[in-house]
Amino acid sequence: MTLENKEKVKKIGVWLLVIFLFVTHVFIRSAAHAEGTDSWKQIHAKTGDCSISFPSMPKLIQQALNVTEEGDKLTYDIYLAPLDEKALCLLLVAVYPFPLKNGHELAGIEGLLNGIVGHHPENKLVFAKMIDHKGIPAVDFLVQAPLSYFRGKALMKGNKLYLIGMEGKKGELNEEAFLKFAKSFSLTP
Numbered sequence: 001m002t003l004e005n006k007e008k009v010k011k012i013g014v015w016l017l018v019i020f021l022f023v024t025h026v027f028i029r030s031a032a033h034a035e036g037t038d039s040w041k042q043i044h045a046k047t048g049d050c051s052i053s054f055p056s057m058p059k060l061i062q063q064a065l066n067v068t069e070e071g072d073k074l075t076y077d078i079y080l081a082p083l084d085e086k087a088l089c090l091l092l093v094a095v096y097p098f099p100l101k102n103g104h105e106l107a108g109i110e111g112l113l114n115g116i117v118g119h120h121p122e123n124k125l126v127f128a129k130m131i132d133h134k135g136i137p138a139v140d141f142l143v144q145a146p147l148s149y150f151r152g153k154a155l156m157k158g159n160k161l162y163l164i165g166m167e168g169k170k171g172e173l174n175e176e177a178f179l180k181f182a183k184s185f186s187l188t189p
Contacts, residue, residue: 042184045093046077050162052091053184054081055177072097087168089181094161105156106130109139112154112161122146134187142173149173153182162187 040053046060058081064073076094083089100108117125128141131153138155151173152165164185166178 047093050187054089055083056081083177086172087166090165092163096159099159108156109154116143151178
């Protein structure tokens, strides 16, 4: 596979992730909000390389998409859990069929962020800043639409993209809860 084809696969994969996140949100939000939030629950991702604490036991959605004619697949797991019926917490772990070259990870994250912002014409990027997540470059961001927000942190290591996010009604962002959620994320060695 040529470098040009790999870049196309990456772009297609990012857009498919954004579309799937939106569709998942529409179908899962009402079911997820029906559950209570007792105490935060730590989970270990099925990929075995990270853990995070959710406000309640998350639901898992798994998907695999063919991204090349050769059968290369983009796989991803999305973990979803409600936060006090005001927000939805999510962890997305996307596994690309090949690792990106060092230095291209930020381009992958930028593509994801552009896909989230570009998903709806009224979405606005409130802020995006580069941060360090335990030695790995990451992007901390907030996107707002007229009726909702998406608060997130994204990082990429090797062939895996991690998106930690919280979505809810505009004006009801609980930054303290988001920070607790985001800080609980860790990559396992």
